[in-house]
Amino acid sequence: MLERSLMQTHGFRNIETHGTTTGFQLRVRLPSYRGMRLSLIDGVDVTVDGELFGHERNRLSLGGRTYSLAELREATDARWPLEEAAVVIVDKQGGLTPGVHEVELAVRLRQPYIPIEFQPSVISETRHATIVF
């Protein structure tokens, strides 16, 4: 089963490409009572120790595919199931230093049955999480 917190403990790590650390990734469960088509997901803001990584630039990986925000917004057939965590991929040269970080996530959802004046719904949660190496 998934962890209760939005950000999952499991999977928080730096991303290495060809021997260089280019960013970090973390797993998040869908903060909703339902699964949603990806076109209703409007990205995830990530803030680590006060440094904001905006939803416009972060990518989301689900079902073996990685989506930019523009791709998410048009993905009407792919879905984020409630029972699956998505991987948020954040670019940051050098990655995060090993140790404990304060991580805030803000997941942005577009819910068509709520008046547009109140959209998107932004669900945020902050926790401490640890980069092992």
Place this chain on the structure above:
Amino acid sequence: MNKPFNYGVSLYSFTDDFGTVLTLDDAASHIADLGATGIEILGEAHIPGYPNPRSAWVDHWHGLLERNKLEATNYGCWLDTRLTVSRRMTAKEGAADLDRDLRLAARLGFKFVRPKIGVVSFDLVPDPIWEEAVERVLDLAHDLGIVICPEIHAPTPIRHPVVDSYINFIQRTGTRNFGLLLDTGIFQDRPLPHWPGETPEMRRDFLNGIKVDPDDILAVIDYVVFIQAKFHSITTRLEDENIPWERVVPALKRAGYGGYLSSEYEGARDPWRSLEQVRRQHALIRKLERDYDASAPVQ
């Protein structure tokens, strides 16, 4: 005529517990332990691999119903009419989504399908595509033995143009496969507590309760096919802090309602709190039903 209620629970009640501290098997066992007979689900929430569950899961579902002596009641789905940032869903696309959900609901044994329809205004007028989308699948619903039932949900009261439009649709088409689902949140007459982080400025008026008169049920009862028994908090003395069940239950009885009351707990999400809250609600409503029956004239 006084008919007994049927008692059920929606898995919506267990939001945040489901999939973190509660499995589907746990949930079904808790519902059976209440002496309830109905289980309600949300398709795109409680069916792994939605909309194409593996056949092994479908078999497991049917086994689960049989073991726990439960019947599948209502299946929730969505008409996500604001399909993308830049365009709305067409009626044809809406019908295709309904078609898919009706077939999946029938495969799992459900008798009711509630589409939650996207809105186009501040006062929750549903996207007008609903009418054509639903009309396109009415024959299918008939063949599958399913009643499609949009919900009457706060802040929309019973006496409202949206409800009139649903009733007009039933009268125009003559269908028996479309009806109203009442959400008892419309009867809420005391404010909800503020959610974590909610400031007075953020409060939306309807969260203070739209206080629909329970006797308004009588005007639409012929069209009501299912009831979601929405509630938020019941004390250790079995007092509901928001919903006036002592007026809602007698009104439903006088109206002759004999369908499901399907619990929808929507309160604080501390782990497992929902399980105890649902038990209290069933104890409370069953007591009110017994009290009514004891004092009502013999039919």
